[in-house]
Amino acid sequence: MSGKVDLPNSIEETLTLLSSGGYLADRALATVLHLSLRMQRPLFLEGEAGVGKTEIAKVLAATLNRPLVRLQCYEGLDISSAVYEWNYAAQMVEIRMAEAAGSVDRENLNTALYSPRFLIKRPVLQALETTELGAPIFLIDELDRTDEAFEAFLLEVLADSQVTIPELGTIKSEEPPITIITTNRTREIHDALKRRCLYHWVDYPTAERELQIVQTKLPTAAATLSAQVVAFVQKLREDEALFKKPGVAETLDWATALTELQEVALDPEMVSDTLGVLLKYQEDIDRIKGSRTRAILDEIRMEANSQATIAGSMPAQTV
Numbered sequence: 001m002s003g004k005v006d007l008p009n010s011i012e013e014t015l016t017l018l019s020s021g022g023y024l025a026d027r028a029l030a031t032v033l034h035l036s037l038r039m040q041r042p043l044f045l046e047g048e049a050g051v052g053k054t055e056i057a058k059v060l061a062a063t064l065n066r067p068l069v070r071l072q073c074y075e076g077l078d079i080s081s082a083v084y085e086w087n088y089a090a091q092m093v094e095i096r097m098a099e100a101a102g103s104v105d106r107e108n109l110n111t112a113l114y115s116p117r118f119l120i121k122r123p124v125l126q127a128l129e130t131t132e133l134g135a136p137i138f139l140i141d142e143l144d145r146t147d148e149a150f151e152a153f154l155l156e157v158l159a160d161s162q163v164t165i166p167e168l169g170t171i172k173s174e175e176p177p178i179t180i181i182t183t184n185r186t187r188e189i190h191d192a193l194k195r196r197c198l199y200h201w202v203d204y205p206t207a208e209r210e211l212q213i214v215q216t217k218l219p220t221a222a223a224t225l226s227a228q229v230v231a232f233v234q235k236l237r238e239d240e241a242l243f244k245k246p247g248v249a250e251t252l253d254w255a256t257a258l259t260e261l262q263e264v265a266l267d268p269e270m271v272s273d274t275l276g277v278l279l280k281y282q283e284d285i286d287r288i289k290g291s292r293t294r295a296i297l298d299e300i301r302m303e304a305n306s307q308a309t310i311a312g313s314m315p316a317q318t319v
């Protein structure tokens, strides 16, 4: 894709834009995203792991044809990794060259050393650079992993799209970046920061949407397999007391693994043997494998048969 892509003008257009990038959003998410684009406000996405929070920013960058600037947060993230750093090595070379050339004008040298030429731009500064394609997509990923001091610093960036560098002054973007903040809610984010954003809880998808996601991302999977995988995962999320519920990412991984093994439908033994793709705690695997797997498979077959009967088609054909 080349050239500037206009922002969507409606919720419908937002849904279409996302689906053109392979992202199937529900209407509530498309609505809040549409508003955040129109109102130029950051979008704050909270939700369990693997429900598609990070993916939204990636798909937006791809479909709007804008650079993606990603700030991956972690404990101890500091200004020099997140915002800017002076290129000390290059500054030293400059000093040596000035000394070798003879008389050194300290004031001029100082100004030269702290000019943009020696500035290493980290994600926050990169996000403030508008290109001819428009403002970049600024993904602040897993904000809950940073500390509160960094969160406080982000307030200035989010509120005014600017940062202050003592030696250079204030750098302000022409157009605010399209900012997506994600968190897994391992700790609460301050209200002051949330107040500057539009908020959305990204939930697990409905069975219908999850099946569409699998069919879109994995068109080669057998139809029965995809339907059973989704039904199985939905049952795990709804009915089982798991330590960690599988996200959409795990559903896709499982469907991919079973397709790789040339399975066209779920059978109890294969499910038990591949549960490690879906569940990541031994306690959860122990709970589900064997008799529980057989019971869940019976339930989903019965439900599929009764749905097929209601629909007036032959039972036992779809799932």
Ligand SMILES: Nc1ncnc2c1ncn2[C@@H]1O[C@H](COP(=O)(O)OP(=O)(O)OP(=O)(O)O)[C@@H](O)[C@H]1O
Pocket (backbone or CB within 6 Å): 022, 023, 024, 025, 047, 048, 049, 050, 051, 052, 053, 054, 055, 056, 182, 183, 184, 205, 213, 248, 249, 252
């Ligand atoms: N609605 C959706 N449409 C299409 N793909 C989706 C959707 N939701 C999730 N996915 C897929 O699920 C995978 C995981 O999504 P993503 O990495 O964005 O999750 P996350 O919420 O950021 O998880 P974490 O909190 O662990 O970082 C991606 O590969 C993405 O393709």
Ligand SMILES: [Mg+2]
Pocket (backbone or CB within 6 Å): 053, 054, 055, 141, 182
């Ligand atoms: Mg993520």
